[in-house]
Amino acid sequence: MKIPILITQAEIQQIYKPINPKTHKGIQGHAAIIAGSYGKIGAAVLASKACIKSGCGLVTTHIPKCGYEILQSTIPEVMVVTTTHEKYISEIIFDIKSQAIGIGPGIGQESNTQKAFYEFLKTNKTPLVIDADALNILSQNKAWYDLLQPDTILTPHPKELERLIGNWTSDSEKFEKTIEFSKQYKVIIVMKGAPTHIVNGESIYQNTTGNAALATAGSGDVLTGIITSLLAQGYLPIQAAQLGVYIHGLTADIALPETGYQSFIASDIITNLGKAFLTLD
Numbered sequence: 621m622k623i624p625i626l627i628t629q630a631e632i633q634q635i636y637k638p639i640n641p642k643t644h645k646g647i648q649g650h651a652a653i654i655a656g657s658y659g660k661i662g663a664a665v666l667a668s669k670a671c672i673k674s675g676c677g678l679v680t681t682h683i684p685k686c687g688y689e690i691l692q693s694t695i696p697e698v699m700v701v702t703t704t705h706e707k708y709i710s711e712i713i714f715d716i717k718s719q720a721i722g723i724g725p726g727i728g729q730e731s732n733t734q735k736a737f738y739e740f741l742k743t744n745k746t747p748l749v750i751d752a753d754a755l756n757i758l759s760q761n762k763a764w765y766d767l768l769q770p771d772t773i774l775t776p777h778p779k780e781l782e783r784l785i786g787n788w789t790s791d792s793e794k795f796e797k798t799i800e801f802s803k804q805y806k807v808i809i810v811m812k813g814a815p816t817h818i819v820n821g822e823s824i825y826q827n828t829t830g831n832a833a834l835a836t837a838g839s840g841d842v843l844t845g846i847i848t849s850l851l852a853q854g855y856l857p858i859q860a861a862q863l864g865v866y867i868h869g870l871t872a873d874i875a876l877p878e879t880g881y882q883s884f885i886a887s888d889i890i891t892n893l894g895k896a897f898l899t900l901d
Contacts, residue, residue, distance in 0.1 A: 621792045624817060624826035629899070632866050635859045636900045639675065648677030649852030652718040652746075653845065655725040657733070658707035661687035663726025663752070663841045666886050668698045670845030671722065673893045674867070676852040680716050684708050709733045712740040720747045720860075722848030724754030725841040734761070741767040747851045749773045751844040752780075759783035770806040771857040775844060777812045795824065808861055810847075812840060816865045820858050830869025833876055838886030843868045846893075870896040 625631070639648075651671050656664030661683065668681045668691065680699040681691055685706045692700055703710045708730045712723075721744070727733055734757050741764055748769065750758065755776050758764055760783075776784060781794075785801045788794040798819045802809050811817040814832065818825040847864035851857060871892035875884055 621795050622822070622824055624824040627818075627825050627827045627829075627862050627866050632863055632900065635855070635863055637853075637855070638901055645677035648675065649720070649849070649854065650678040650680070650716065650718045651676045651848045651852035652680050652682060652714065652716060652721045653725075653848065654682040654709065654712055654721065654723040654740075655727060655841070656681075656683040656687045657709065657726055657728035657730070658684065658686050660726030660728065661690050662838065665691060665694050666838045666841040666890070667722060667725045667845035667848075669695050670842040670890050670893070671849040671852075672697050673890050674846045674849035674864075675897070676720075676849040679849075680714065680718065682709070682712065682714055684710070703736075705732065709736055712736045718746060718852065719854070720749070720848050720851035722749040722751065722844045724751035725844055727753045729753055729757055729760075733757070738764060738767075745769065747771070747857060749775060749844055749848045749851065751775045751840060755780045756783060765805050768805055768807055771808060773808045773810060773847060773851075773857055773861050775810040775812060775840065775847070777840060781809070781811060795819070799824075808857055810843075810861050810865060812843070816869070818858070818861050818865065820861075825862060827865045827869055829866050829873055831872050831876060831881070833872045833879065833881045833884035834869065834889075836885055839868075839889065842886050842889045867893065867896045870899065 653668045664683050672679045682701045685702045701714045710732045785797040802819045809819045816827040850860035871889045874895050875892045
């Protein structure tokens with residue numbers, strides 16, 4: 621296996637763009653988050669909040685109707701668009717012009733949601749992060765892989781990765797298969813784990829931040845929000861993935877002395893984003 625390039629503070633400093641003091645929300649990027657279903661609106665909340673807390677100017681979240689009041693009251697900073705169906709995403713149509721889209725957290729796998737995702741993939745040209753249920757839908761419909769735009773970012777945990785690329789018997793086989801998949805479909809794969817790796821064609825990057833506290837429900841939804849936000853702000857997809865996993869991990873390193881491993885939850889990642897970004901300024 622190739623030796624991975626370590627994602628260290630020095631590497632990240634070369635990617636990170638400090639905020640222009642004269643900026644305004646109209647040029648800080650507009651991100652769209654497509655997430656949530658009945659019982660999983662929390663995933664939409666976590667992804668949306670992480671997205672707005674990572675520096676993009678505007679966030680519009682696309683959810684089923686049942687999440688409308690929850691989102692408007694928990695994150696007043698985020699705009700909300702609802703689908704016609706009460707409990708799940710039944711179509712993906714919105715007339716906003718976003719610079720990046722994150723799709724998948726908590727959307728479930730209803731057949732109408734799958735159809736909506738397919739129709740979306742056929743026409744979408746906006747930089748995209750695909751996570752969670754959207755990855756599971758994709759892995760059940762392998763013919764759709766060809767619809768993915770170059771440099772689409774996929775963020776699977778080990779089980780989701782296995783569904784995408786097939787199973788493996790060793791670590792080196794896992795990386796070989798992931799590299800092949802990345803090269804064939806020209807996508808960037810964030811292999812979530814301890815540590816998290818990013819595969820971009822032949823290049824492998826290994827994150828150096830984070831700890832076991834991140835093994836908690838909603839942690840991946842937050843990562844999707846962070847990466848989508850960075851994409852919307854104009855980072856190249858590979859840079860957004862690197863900076864995203866680095867900052868995400870760093871929040872857990874910063875919070876650990878106060879929370880310990882057990883009581884750290886996904887919301888604590890969001891709470892500590894400010895401190896994590898300050899280490900780069």
